[in-house]
Structure formats: structure tokens, C-alpha cells
Amino acid sequence: MAAGGSYFYKGSDLIHDYGCSKCEENDLNTEAQHFCPDCEHYLCDKCDGIHGEYFKKHVVYGRGEIQKWAGFSIDKCDQHxxxxxxxxxxxQELCCSVCVALNHRLCSSISHLPDLAKGFLQTTEFKQLPAAVDKIKSRLYKLTNSRMNYQASLRDSYENIIVIIKALRDEINQILDTLEERTVEQLDSIMKDLEKSIKDDLEICSYMDDQLSIMIEKLQHMAYKKETSSFIGFMKCQSKLSEASDDCLVN
Incomplete structure (x- = not known):
């Protein structure tokens, strides 16, 4: 594909997807590189330069925007x-010369459009076309309104569901906050009771340890001196040992 567009006489077998409209008027076969929707002309680089000098305000689309080329003229092939x-x-397809050459060479019946169109303006089918179009447009209008109303309803439902979800989330959060507060209060109370119990046990153990240390020390000093005093001391020591066992060593 030549960027500038090469010139061939129309009799050439070279087929372009888009041919330059101005060159065709001069019986030349040139590939188009541009399209002007205002003029509905396909232009090669040379003709585009001339066109730009006369129509400076026309917007011309190049090959990079070829998707915008088709569909501007009712009697032009959308593809070529x-x-x-x-x-x-x-x-059952409308064809340009390129369509016939590329896609319909083996087809058994190709009709010339001017022949098919003779007397067509007077046919009932053509005369009823505006009414048929209006009928379809009316159905499309109703369908459009129905879909727009459904879209609005869908949006309202979506927003309502979001509100419900957020309200439920707030309610769950409130329940969890209350549960957390009560659980922490109970744990604080249990912890306080346990710490007091441990503190009391530590104090008892310390007191018993001191008492036993004092008793055994006194008992050892009076041993073999006074049997009665030693016996009394022994009995008291045994009593403290039993008390210590009950109070401190129960666990």
C-alpha cells in the first residue's frame, strides 16, 4: 500500500479497498489515504493537498481513523x-465493484441495481416503509423507556440494599461493642478476684515461712536442755506444719 497513492488507469486489475473519488472522475485508479465527511470524498495524498487549500475548515480523517470513513453516504459501500x-x-447483499470482484465472483446471479430499482418508488412495499420505520421506532422508544425505568428501579434497589447492609452492619457492630464491654467487665472482675486470692496466698505463705523458721530455730537452741519445752516446741511446730500444709500446699 503506497502512502502517497499510485496512479493507474481504471482498466487496471489493481483493486483498492478505497479509491480516490477525485481521481476516478479523471478515469484514474488511485488508492485513497484520506476521507472528508463534509464532501463525502475519498482522497489520495495529492488530492487531499488540493482539497485542503480550498476547504481549510473541513475535518479530514486519515488511515489511522479509518473506522470513521464508512457510513457517511447511503449509496456507498460501507466496506470499500x-x-x-x-x-x-x-x-441478498448490495455490492460495489470491489465486493463483486473479491467476494461474489462465483455467485450465480448478480443483478444491476438500476434494473432492480425501476418502478420501485411506486411499489406498496416502498410506500409503506416510512410507516414500518415509525412502527419500529415506536417500539424502540417504548423499549428504551422500559429499560431506562428498569435501570432506575435497579439503581434504587441497589441503593436501598446498600442502606440495609450498612444499617445491619451498624447493628452488628453495636451488639459486638456491647458484648465486648460486658466480657471485659467480667474478665476485669475475675482478674481482680484471682489477683486478690494470689496475693492472700503469697502473704500466708510468707507468714508461715517466717513462723516455721523462727520455731525451728528456737527448738534447735533448746534441744537436749529442757525436754518439756522441747516437746511443747515440737508440738507447736507440728501444728504449724499441718497449718502450712492445709493453707499453702493444698494445690
Missing amino acids: GKELEDHCDDH
Whole structure:
């Protein structure tokens, strides 16, 4: 594909997807590189330069925006941009010369559009076309309104569900906060009771340890001196040992 567009006489077998409209008027076969929707002309680089000098305000689309080329003219091929000239009866398709050459060469019946169009303006089918279009447009309008109303309803439902979810989340959070507060209060009370119990046990153990140390020390000093005093001391020591066992060593 030549960027500048090469010139060939129309009789050439070279087929372009889009041919330059101005060159075709001069019986030349040149590949188009641009399209002007205002003029509905396909232009090669040379013709685009001339066109730009005369129509400075026209917006021209290049090959990089080729998706914008088609669909501007009712009698032009959407695929190739050429005049629609034939109808493939096998495929029921409108065709330009490029369509016929590329896609319909083996088709059994190709009709010339001017022949098919003779007297068509007077047919009932053509005369009823505006009413048929209006009927479809009315159905499309109703369908559009129905879909828009459904979309609005869907949006309202979505927003209502979001509100419900957030309210439920707030309620759950409030329940969890209350549960946490009560649980912490109970744990604080249990912890306080346990710490007091441990403190009391430590104090008792310390007191018993001191008492036993004092008693055994006194008992050892009076041993073999006074049997009665030693016996009394022994009995008291045994009593303290039993008390210590009950109070401190129960666990």
C-alpha cells in the first residue's frame, strides 16, 4: 500500500479497498489515504493537498481513523467506500465493484441495481416503509423507556440494599461493642478476684515461712536442755506444719 497513492488507469486489475473519488472522475485508479465527511470524498495524498487549500475548515480523517470513513453516504459501500452498483441475489447483499470482484465472483446471479430499482418508488412495499420505520421506532422508544425505568428501579434497589447492609452492619457492630464491654467487665472482675486470692496466698505463705523458721530455730537452741519445752516446741511446730500444709500446699 503506497502512502502517497499510485496512479493507474481504471482498466487496471489493481483493486483498492478505497479509491480516490477525485481521481476516478479523471478515469484514474488511485488508492485513497484520506476521507472528508463534509464532501463525502475519498482522497489520495495529492488530492487531499488540493482539497485542503480550498476547504481549510473541513475535518479530514486519515488511515489511522479509518473506522470513521464508512457510513457517511447511503449509496456507498460501507466496506470499500465505492458506489453500490450491483446486488448479489445468492447472498441478498448490495455490492460495489470491489465486493463483486473479491467476494461474489462465483455467485450465480448478480443483478444491476438500476434494473432492480425501476418502478420501485411506486411499489406498496416502498410506500409503506416510512410507516414500518415509525412502527419500529415506536417500539424502540417504548423499549428504551422500559429499560431506562428498569435501570432506575435497579439503581434504587441497589441503593436501598446498600442502606440495609450498612444499617445491619451498624447493628452488628453495636451488639459486638456491647458484648465486648460486658466480657471485659467480667474478665476485669475475675482478674481482680484471682489477683486478690494470689496475693492472700503469697502473704500466708510468707507468714508461715517466717513462723516455721523462727520455731525451728528456737527448738534447735533448746534441744537436749529442757525436754518439756522441747516437746511443747515440737508440738507447736507440728501444728504449724499441718497449718502450712492445709493453707499453702493444698494445690
